[in-house]
Amino acid sequence: MKFDKNKKSKIFNFVFFVLIFVSIAVVFYRYIIMENYRIFTDEEVFSTSLEEY
Amino acid sequence: MESSIQSFIDMCQWDTARFLIVSDNVFGVLIYYSHLIPLLASLVVGVFIFISDRKSLINKILLFILGTFSLWVFLDLILWANEKSSLIMFSWSTMILLEVLIYGASFYFIYVFIYKKDLPEKVKFLVGFLILPVVLLLGTKFNIVGFDLTNCYREVVEGPIATFYIYALEILAVLGIFVLAVHAFIKSKADFRKQIFIISLGIVLFLFTFSGGNIVGSLTENWNLGQFGLIGAPVFIAFLAYMIVRFRAFNIKLIATQVLVAGIWFLLLGILFIRTVENVRIITALTLILFTIIGELLIKSVKREIEQKEELAKLNIELERSIEQRESLVHLVTHKVKGSFTRSKYIFAGLLDGTFGEISPEIKKYAEQGLESDNMGISTVDLVLNADNLQRGIIKYDMQPTDFKPIVQKIAEEKKIPAEAKGLKLLTDIKDGNYHILGDATWLKEAINNLVENSIRYTQKGEINIQLDDGDGKIKFKIKDTGMGITAEDKKNLFTQGGRGKNSVKINVDSTGYGLYSVKLIIEAHKGKVWAESEGEGKGSTFFVELPATS
Numbered sequence: 001m002k003f004d005k006n007k008k009s010k011i012f013n014f015v016f017f018v019l020i021f022v023s024i025a026v027v028f029y030r031y032i033i034m035e036n037y038r039i040f041t042d043e044e045v046f047s048t049s050l051e052e053y
Numbered sequence: 054m055e056s057s058i059q060s061f062i063d064m065c066q067w068d069t070a071r072f073l074i075v076s077d078n079v080f081g082v083l084i085y086y087s088h089l090i091p092l093l094a095s096l097v098v099g100v101f102i103f104i105s106d107r108k109s110l111i112n113k114i115l116l117f118i119l120g121t122f123s124l125w126v127f128l129d130l131i132l133w134a135n136e137k138s139s140l141i142m143f144s145w146s147t148m149i150l151l152e153v154l155i156y157g158a159s160f161y162f163i164y165v166f167i168y169k170k171d172l173p174e175k176v177k178f179l180v181g182f183l184i185l186p187v188v189l190l191l192g193t194k195f196n197i198v199g200f201d202l203t204n205c206y207r208e209v210v211e212g213p214i215a216t217f218y219i220y221a222l223e224i225l226a227v228l229g230i231f232v233l234a235v236h237a238f239i240k241s242k243a244d245f246r247k248q249i250f251i252i253s254l255g256i257v258l259f260l261f262t263f264s265g266g267n268i269v270g271s272l273t274e275n276w277n278l279g280q281f282g283l284i285g286a287p288v289f290i291a292f293l294a295y296m297i298v299r300f301r302a303f304n305i306k307l308i309a310t311q312v313l314v315a316g317i318w319f320l321l322l323g324i325l326f327i328r329t330v331e332n333v334r335i336i337t338a339l340t341l342i343l344f345t346i347i348g349e350l351l352i353k354s355v356k357r358e359i360e361q362k363e364e365l366a367k368l369n370i371e372l373e374r375s376i377e378q379r380e381s382l383v384h385l386v387t388h389k390v391k392g393s394f395t396r397s398k399y400i401f402a403g404l405l406d407g408t409f410g411e412i413s414p415e416i417k418k419y420a421e422q423g424l425e426s427d428n429m430g431i432s433t434v435d436l437v438l439n440a441d442n443l444q445r446g447i448i449k450y451d452m453q454p455t456d457f458k459p460i461v462q463k464i465a466e467e468k469k470i471p472a473e474a475k476g477l478k479l480l481t482d483i484k485d486g487n488y489h490i491l492g493d494a495t496w497l498k499e500a501i502n503n504l505v506e507n508s509i510r511y512t513q514k515g516e517i518n519i520q521l522d523d524g525d526g527k528i529k530f531k532i533k534d535t536g537m538g539i540t541a542e543d544k545k546n547l548f549t550q551g552g553r554g555k556n557s558v559k560i561n562v563d564s565t566g567y568g569l570y571s572v573k574l575i576i577e578a579h580k581g582k583v584w585a586e587s588e589g590e591g592k593g594s595t596f597f598v599e600l601p602a603t604s
Contacts, residue, residue, distance in 0.1 A: 019188050027192040031142040038199030
């Protein structure tokens with residue numbers, strides 16, 4: 001199927017914005033709704049966790 | 054999780070934020086001042102520019118940049134004010150993405166501003182590809198590892214995306230803008246160079262201060278310094294305002310006075326957001342200095358505008374005087390000229406009708422030519438006088454219920470002989486219908502007469518078709534000829550005062566350019582319209598007249 005430039009641009013913009021929206025929604029769900037994140041309360045745990053990288 | 058957070062809240066004596074951004078947790082004294090002014094200014098300016106021309110791509114991009122920036126600033130205030138770790142995690146993560154989008158959009162903005170066209174597909178995909186890791190990994194440990202409860206600073210632990218990758222992208226974006234701007238600057242003409250310089254400098258300053266504050270904050274964890282990075286936004290807005298006033302950028306018309314008054318308003322508004330009395334003095338002093346500068350510019354701008362207005366008024370008076378003088382001269386000259394033609398006409402008429410005695414056939418021939426020439430001269434003078442009077446609105450139309458059909462029929466009959474004398478066929482097609490109109494019969498006859506004479510004059514061979522029809526409550530008159538036609542260039546001059554086509558002058562050297570102009574004035578005074586169509590030179594012309602019929 002041949003697309004003209006204008007249509008390609010519109011599809012690209014649409015997909016891009018949908019990805020951004022989904023990404024922010026995932027972050028919202030994870031941190032606000034599920035509160036699923038790591039908490040560093042101990043200095044030792046803090047530095048050890050970073051070393052895991 | 055909740056108990057450890059609660060014990061830290063108790064230990065750190067964090068205050069619960071009101072309306073997400075108001076709390077005593079905000080220990081930076083100028084946080085609200087440095088955040089709310091850029092936020093409001095960006096939002097207002099972004100929306101204003103977008104509303105001015107919603108279809109413009111560059112206006113949309115600018116709204117995106119300023120809107121995203123406003124959102125970033127709001128989330129930053131949430132970080133400063135809140136004790137809730139979940140909210141801080143969400144805001145911080147989202148801000149990472151927004152920052153990258155601002156930089157990508159800024160690069161897009163500069164490209165579109167310079168080249169006046171959309172980014173090429175490949176470049177768009179490349180930019181999207183570079184931003185994609187941030188989008189996909191936003192909610193993962195690669196972006197934000199976790200929440201740091203080892204101290205009371207309410208910070209997150211950033212991963213490699215937040216600490217390194219986005220700053221690499223931002224530096225790349227600024228470099229890209231720099232390269233685009235320099236390349237365009239070298240290749241552009243002098244007047245556009247200034248615009249490129251101003252807009253590029255404005256946006257680079259904005260991005261540089263924005264990223265500078267954030268990089269320093271990320272690396273040193275001294276976020277107090279980061280707040281001052283937002284000063285770049287009002288500076289960028291000031292550059293945008295200058296572009297709008299000076300170069301009518303973004304298709305907006307604004308005068309300096311409006312912009313300066315808005316600037317003063319925002320400066321004064323900012324004082325409301327200073328939290329401590331001690332700082333009010335410093336900020337007020339700063340505001341006073343800026344106010345003085347802006348006030349000075351405002352006075353100069355208003356003075357300049359008043360001077361321009363006065364000059365315009367003077368020129369207007371001179372122009373009116375000039376027009377009056379010209380009109381008196383036209384009338385004087387045309388009356389004198391008409392008088393001369395008329396006297397000369399009577400002499401020739403006298404010679405021809407034997408008043409001055411018998412004349413030889415040769416003298417008779419010259420007398421006939423002289424009489425014809427005088428008649429043409431008088432007719433030309435009348436045409437110019439009429440057009441002038443019509444334009445000035447001196448002519449008072451005697452609007453009465455009139456039947457348009459007999460007007461057309463009579464003129465067609467009168468012009469048949471001169472047309473046939475030229476070897477042309479004059480055909481009529483007058484359908485039955487309602488041709489009643491509220492109009493001045495004399496002037497309507499003059500208009501139709503001009504159109505028919507025009508067709509005869511500019512047709513060397515073939516035929517002239519006159520049609521009269523009615524429909525949709527309108528009287529439709531059409532005259533089609535097989536004459537010299539009208540070029541696209543000459544079409545622009547048709548129906549204009551003194552407008553003559555290049556070819557029309559070749560065929561009719563006496564063409565005044567006032568005939569069709571008079572037709573237009575008369576028809577429009579009768580609430581009608583007149584126009585012409587032609588396929589081009591040598592392909593004939595068709596003139597249309599539409600008038601409103603009365604029942």
